[in-house]
Amino acid sequence: MTDTAVAAAPAAPAAEKPPAQLDDIMLAMDVVDTLRHDQKITERELAEGDREEDLIERLRTIYRNQGIAVPDEILRQGVKALREERFVYKPPADSFSMKLARLYVTRGRWGKWALAAVAAVGIGIGTLSYQGYAARTELTQTIPAAIERIAADINRDATVDAVRQRVAALVTDGQTAARDGKAEAARAAVADLERLRDDVRSEYDVRIVSRPGESTGVWRRPRRNPNAMNYYLIVEAIGRDGRALSRAITSEEDSATRVVTKWGIRVPESLYRQVEADKRDDGIVQNNILGRKARGQLEPTWREALPGGAITSW
Helix, strand or coil, X not given: CCCCCCCCCCCCCCXXXXXXXXXXXXXXXXXXXXXXXXXXXXXXXXXXXXXXXXXXXXXXHHHHHCCCCCCHHHHHHHHHHHHHCCCCCCCCCCCHHHHHHHHHHCHXXXXXXXXXXXXXXXXXXXXXXXXXXXXXXXXXXXXXXXXHHHHHHHHHHCCCHHHHHHHXXXXXXXXXXXXXXXXXXXHHHHHHHHHHHHHHHXXXXXXXXXXXXXXXXXXXXXXXXXXXXXXXXXXXXXXCCCCEECEEEECCXXXXXXXXXXXXXEECHHHHHHHHHHHHHHCCCCCCEEEEECCCCCCCEECCCCCCCXXXXX
């Protein structure tokens, strides 16, 4: 008989601790929940370590009355879990990451407002940029071009040196203001040139008023020289279409400039008396043209030399 070696049987694996059953965990959580419902008593008894057994006994009684058999080990785990706040939700620390996460989660609430704000800022920046560009364009291109164009128009129509001298002065004022970034002054120069162009191109007769019920002439004693006498004929500017034109007239009495259709122009006493006699005959001034304003001139050409000066009320 042959001896056969018998292999030793493998050693039995060491017993492993079975994982906690889900039912046990749920039961422990229920124990914690039960303890929280009686928070005041629980806090007092947990504060006194030697009364833990009393607390467990109370729990045992509660579950027994419900017909539930809970092992003491589960009860102790529940009490321990409550002490450790194992099943209590603790919010994460308010870190930068959490702030970003909250912003992302709530984007539906604030996103449209943020988008509107960004759009408003973008529109504002765009508007300011456009306004700055428009202002620069006006000062460097639009106004200089307008000044040159209007000045050329006036000089083309001008027939006297006084007009050209006035144009040159306004051109210098406008160009200097534009170069210095003074938009208001530059625009004012353009407006003055436009008015000058209208004046130079205008044509009218300065006619003495002689309609019934209206004054043809008045006289005044000047405040500064009561011994003197100033004589005025009331006139109006009648255009080629027969209509009265508005004129800007500066009164020598108060230095105020007013836009009027009738004004008094100072004349020598001799001329005043001639017109007075002309009207006395039949109530009408036959020789009623005092001066004529031709295209290309600034002032009318008078039928005789006048001392200058005007009034706008009488």
